[in-house]
Amino acid sequence: MASGSMTPPLGLIVRQQWTSLLRERRLQILGLLVLALCALTLFDAGRDAARLERARLHDTQVEQQVWQTQGEANPHGAAHFGRYAYKPHAPLAVIDPGLQRHLGSTVKLEGHLQNTSRFKATDGGAALNRFGGFSPAFALQVLVPLLIVFATFGAFAGERARQMMWQEIGLGATPRQLMLGRATAYGAAVLLLLGTVAVLALLATLPAFSPAHLAALGLMLLGYGLYWLAFLCVTLAISAWAANSRSALFGALGFWMVAAVLVPMVAPALAEARHPTPSATVFEAGVVQEVMKGPDGHSPRDERFAAFKAATLAQYGVKEVDDLPINYNGLLFEHGEKLTSAIYNRHFDRLYDDYAAQVRLTLAASAVSPLMALRPLSALLAQTDMAAHRHFLKQAEAYRYQTVQALNRDIKLNRKPGHTDYASDVSAITAAIRFTPRPRPFDALLPDAWVPFALLLAWVAGGAVLMRLAARRVEGSA
Amino acid sequence: MSTLLITIRTEARRMLRGGWLLPLWFAFFVLCAGAAWNGMAWVEGRQTAVASILEDEADTHAMRRKQLAEEVTADNRQRYGGALYATAFSLRATLAPGALAILTVGQAEGYPMAANISPFAASNTIFDQHTAGMENPSVLAAGRFDLAFVLVWLLPLLVLAGSFDLFATERERGMAPWLLSQPVSPARLLVSKALARALFLILPLVAILVGVLWMTSTAGPGALLSVAGLVLLYGLFWLALALLVNLFATTAAQAALGCLAGWLALAVLLPALALGVADLAAPPSNPNERANALRAEAMRARAEMKLQPTAAVIAPGNVAPNIPDSLRRRAVEVARAEILIQEALQPYRVQDRARQAWLNALRTASPAIALQDGLERLADADAARARHFQVEAHGFLLQVRAIANQYLAQDRLLTVADYDRGLPRFVFRGLPARDELFELLFDAAVIAFGAALLLAFAYLRLRHPIHLTE
Numbered sequence: 001m002a003s004g005s006m007t008p009p010l011g012l013i014v015r016q017q018w019t020s021l022l023r024e025r026r027l028q029i030l031g032l033l034v035l036a037l038c039a040l041t042l043f044d045a046g047r048d049a050a051r052l053e054r055a056r057l058h059d060t061q062v063e064q065q066v067w068q069t070q071g072e073a074n075p076h077g078a079a080h081f082g083r084y085a086y087k088p089h090a091p092l093a094v095i096d097p098g099l100q101r102h103l104g105s106t107v108k109l110e111g112h113l114q115n116t117s118r119f120k121a122t123d124g125g126a127a128l129n130r131f132g133g134f135s136p137a138f139a140l141q142v143l144v145p146l147l148i149v150f151a152t153f154g155a156f157a158g159e160r161a162r163q164m165m166w167q168e169i170g171l172g173a174t175p176r177q178l179m180l181g182r183a184t185a186y187g188a189a190v191l192l193l194l195g196t197v198a199v200l201a202l203l204a205t206l207p208a209f210s211p212a213h214l215a216a217l218g219l220m221l222l223g224y225g226l227y228w229l230a231f232l233c234v235t236l237a238i239s240a241w242a243a244n245s246r247s248a249l250f251g252a253l254g255f256w257m258v259a260a261v262l263v264p265m266v267a268p269a270l271a272e273a274r275h276p277t278p279s280a281t282v283f284e285a286g287v288v289q290e291v292m293k294g295p296d297g298h299s300p301r302d303e304r305f306a307a308f309k310a311a312t313l314a315q316y317g318v319k320e321v322d323d324l325p326i327n328y329n330g331l332l333f334e335h336g337e338k339l340t341s342a343i344y345n346r347h348f349d350r351l352y353d354d355y356a357a358q359v360r361l362t363l364a365a366s367a368v369s370p371l372m373a374l375r376p377l378s379a380l381l382a383q384t385d386m387a388a389h390r391h392f393l394k395q396a397e398a399y400r401y402q403t404v405q406a407l408n409r410d411i412k413l414n415r416k417p418g419h420t421d422y423a424s425d426v427s428a429i430t431a432a433i434r435f436t437p438r439p440r441p442f443d444a445l446l447p448d449a450w451v452p453f454a455l456l457l458a459w460v461a462g463g464a465v466l467m468r469l470a471a472r473r474v475e476g477s478a
Numbered sequence: 479m480s481t482l483l484i485t486i487r488t489e490a491r492r493m494l495r496g497g498w499l500l501p502l503w504f505a506f507f508v509l510c511a512g513a514a515w516n517g518m519a520w521v522e523g524r525q526t527a528v529a530s531i532l533e534d535e536a537d538t539h540a541m542r543r544k545q546l547a548e549e550v551t552a553d554n555r556q557r558y559g560g561a562l563y564a565t566a567f568s569l570r571a572t573l574a575p576g577a578l579a580i581l582t583v584g585q586a587e588g589y590p591m592a593a594n595i596s597p598f599a600a601s602n603t604i605f606d607q608h609t610a611g612m613e614n615p616s617v618l619a620a621g622r623f624d625l626a627f628v629l630v631w632l633l634p635l636l637v638l639a640g641s642f643d644l645f646a647t648e649r650e651r652g653m654a655p656w657l658l659s660q661p662v663s664p665a666r667l668l669v670s671k672a673l674a675r676a677l678f679l680i681l682p683l684v685a686i687l688v689g690v691l692w693m694t695s696t697a698g699p700g701a702l703l704s705v706a707g708l709v710l711l712y713g714l715f716w717l718a719l720a721l722l723v724n725l726f727a728t729t730a731a732q733a734a735l736g737c738l739a740g741w742l743a744l745a746v747l748l749p750a751l752a753l754g755v756a757d758l759a760a761p762p763s764n765p766n767e768r769a770n771a772l773r774a775e776a777m778r779a780r781a782e783m784k785l786q787p788t789a790a791v792i793a794p795g796n797v798a799p800n801i802p803d804s805l806r807r808r809a810v811e812v813a814r815a816e817i818l819i820q821e822a823l824q825p826y827r828v829q830d831r832a833r834q835a836w837l838n839a840l841r842t843a844s845p846a847i848a849l850q851d852g853l854e855r856l857a858d859a860d861a862a863r864a865r866h867f868q869v870e871a872h873g874f875l876l877q878v879r880a881i882a883n884q885y886l887a888q889d890r891l892l893t894v895a896d897y898d899r900g901l902p903r904f905v906f907r908g909l910p911a912r913d914e915l916f917e918l919l920f921d922a923a924v925i926a927f928g929a930a931l932l933l934a935f936a937y938l939r940l941r942h943p944i945h946l947t948e
Contacts, residue, residue: 044754055764055766055767056766058767059764059766059767059770062767062770062774063766063770063773066770066773066774066777069774069777070777081773081776084766084769084770086766098619099615099616099618099619101619102615102618102619103615106765106766106769108606116612118606118609118765119765119766119769120588121762122587122588122618123588123589123609123765124588124589124762124830124861125585125588125837125861126585126834126837126838126841126851126860126861127584127585127837127841127847127850127851127854127860127861128749128752128753128756128837128840128841128847128850128851129585129588129753129837130584130621130626130630130850130854131746131749131750131752131753131846131847131850132621132750132753133750133753133754133757134747134750134751134753134754138750146742150735245731246730246731246734249731249734249735250734253734253738257635261631264620265620265621265623265627266623267620268614268616268617268619268620269516269617269620269622269623271614271616271617272613272614272617273516273519277612277613277614277617278612279523279524279526279527279530279611279612280527280607280608280611280612281527281530281531281534281608282526282527282530283612284607285530285534351612354614355614355616358614358616358617359616362616386615386616389615
């Protein structure tokens with residue numbers, strides 16, 4: 001038979017593998033099941049996001065009304081009464097809720113204090129909450145790799161696969177072509193799945209349509225594509241290496257179990273043990289101690305305030321605070337707020353440095369699991385990670401500081417000595433200060449994205465090397 | 479020797495000679511030890527936090543006592559209101575971790591662990607300072623690696639890994655017809671094989687767990703036995719699943735796939751689905767809406783107070799009272815606000831109770847949820863206890879308020895003797911033991927029912943043993 005009349009082995013292998021994939025009913029059912037779960041969770045998450053956004057707009061309006069209800073009130077009392085800031089919903093959180101459920105979407109803003117966000121979705125749960133809800137990200141990060149494992153564990157190791165392989169070898173296929181052919185066919189199936197997910201994701205996030213949104217979604221899907229490819233490469237290599245389909249299944253399942261279940265759970269715990277986070281009580285005690293004793297621990301507040309009083313009197317050239325042209329208490333509130341804000345900012349910086357150290361350590365676990373690279377990348381692009389939350393908190397803090405200082409300024413400028421029940425229209429004082437939180441701009445996300453991307457690419461490259469090595473084994477066993 | 483014993487002995491020999499039993503025991507021991515170590519670190523952190531809260535309370539009292547003893551005079555009394563007025567009581571209610579807290583973090587991070595009790599504090603704000611933790615959300619999102627995680631998620635995998643080929647290997651190798659032709663019924667053969675797994679696989683795992691708990695916790699034998707009982711039942715449930723799968727699978731790979739699919743469905747998908755059902759049927763109340771409603775009520779109480787004539791709140795028959803009348807006005811405002819707060823909270827409480835009822839009922843959806851629930855109850859980290867703490871802390875606030883009001887009515891100042899006698903203290907009583915036992919037995923019943931259901935299916939399948947030789 002003339003060699004020119006034969007179909008080139010690689011094309012033949014790809015076509016044969018593709019056809020057998022399409023004819024595999026169990027895989028079709030599993031694939032459809034995963035896609036249906038994705039679609040269902042996307043729909044549910046989209047509906048939930050719309051409901052939460054409506055509630056946020058309503059709560060913002062009511063909060064404003066409550067603030068206005070105060071009317072004439074003591075501005076310092078109003079600073080303690082405080083305001084609430086609500087975090088807007090990130091559109092891509094529909095796909096990956098990231099840390100959202102554990103962060104809290106509301107911050108109480110009040111004088112002297114910088115509160116952490118409250119009202120987490122996980123508050124007030126029961127044992128069932130320990131299992132976590134189902135999200136599209138869970139389907140894409142955990143279930144799709146499992147689907148890949150089921151689809152590919154028998155690519156080389158199964159009895160039918162071996163029969164087919166012998167026929168392909170008989171047609172002149174090299175081990176490299178055998179591997180490449182299977183990788184291409186299964187890779188095409190992965191691409192098809194990715195395309196379907198992309199369409200579903202686009203539909204689910206349609207209201208947020210913008211170039212930045214599309215770019216973030218595109219990058220996110222690219223990340224998922226690389227992650228699935230990495231899984232595909234590793235499981236194909238395991239299949240080629242395994243002596244039989246049973247070993248291949250156990251090897252691939254073991255990899256899935258470690259990479260998608262165990263490491264993502266154990267790595268953050270180890271990171272926390274290495275860089276412990278202070279409890280809220282200890283954190284608050286640290287702040288209070290610095291407020292009372294000064295940054296150096298040896299400057300009692302009374303002494304610092306006495307020095308401030310002396311400096312103020314000297315500045316205005318008077319001997320008593322009652323002779324000042326401004327209200328001294330208001331000035332002291334203003335000064336105190338500036339000091340406590342700086343102290344809080346310093347302590348929060350330290351806290352977030354600890355978090356960042358934990359994140360770095362967790363990212364290092366991507367040496368064992370590609371999910372440890374994908375997860376931060378996905379949450380970064382969805383703006384459901386810690387960085388996005390802190391971006392919101394910083395804007396809320398700026399708003400809090402402006403509001404509280406405006407109230408303090410009013411006391412400073414308008415309250416007369418001896419005026420014990422001073423009241424002012426607090427709503428009017430703060431009317432010009434608005435809270436309009438904005439998400440991180442897309443280009444600000446990119447510097448944080450390249451390391452996880454590089455890690456995912458490294459996984460794909462490593463998987464390709466494993467496949468190449470495993471191909472030699474195929475040659476031996478054939 | 480009966481066929482049952484012979485089969486058990488043969489299976490035991492196979493398991494030991496297979497070379498996987500000892501590594502499996504060891505793996506479980508390592509997992510338990512790691513989780514217990516994690517649990518101990520968490521408990522230590524929680525105990526430190528609670529101690530620090532109580533220390534803060536003690537420091538405040540010591541400072542105020544010192545002020546009364548050494549600094550307060552008739553002329554400067556106004557400056558020491560915090561030490562002199564009962565309305566300025568600064569007390570704490572805390573929820574300490576239980577004796578078996580290393581078992582699971584449970585719901586402890588989703589509920590406040592302490593309350594700041596002060597007579598004039600609005601009752602809806604007493605937990606504010608102790609609600610938000612500083613834990614890294616990434617750790618919380620990943621889930622705590624505690625003993626409950628090992629038991630609920632990993633123990634089934636170990637049990638299934640050791641029993642997925644209970645009979646499938648014999649079928650795959652063509653030994654099934656020969657085995658079934660022996661003078662032993664298929665049901666007896668399979669039950670014997672399963673019993674061997676229970677004795678040499680599950681029982682040792684339970685013993686390892688109890689050993690680890692005995693070494694790392696202060697729990698008594700009763701609590702340890704309860705944990706052992708629940709976990710044993712749970713292990714048997716998964717063994718029953720493996721048995722059922724083996725009645726259908728014709729190859730070991732099929733059996734492994736079936737077991738894994740069962741694990742995925744019962745330990746991952748079904749609970750997630752159940753949570754989705756709870757969210758749809760009984761969504762949680764909107765905390766932001768509640769906060770706004772309560773703030774509006776606070777404004778209402780204040781506005782009403784402005785209209786209140788001063789004569790209604792002044793100290794009776796006392797021209798120059800020890801306690802300023804402004805505090806009496808405030809006490810009236812606080813009492814009114816309390817009524818408004820309770821009224822405003824009512825619809826949210828109804829909604830939250832409905833949700834809790836759903837979440838509680840949905841533990842019947844999977845033995846995995848029931849075990850998690852049982853472990854949380856045994857660890858004193860369950861939602862019911864946390865909610866009960868809130869009720870008791872609120873009761874303590876009302877009690878402290880009543881005491882402060884007595885001082886106001888008598889125009890009485892606090893004295894050094896009052897501080898020496900000791901200020902009111904919060905003592906957590908907890909839920910009645912009978913209620914806790916009922917809930918625990920309910921969890922055990924859910925797991926036992928699940929196992930019984932699987933065995934019933936297996937029995938039905940075994941009525942036609944011809945399947946086993948196909």
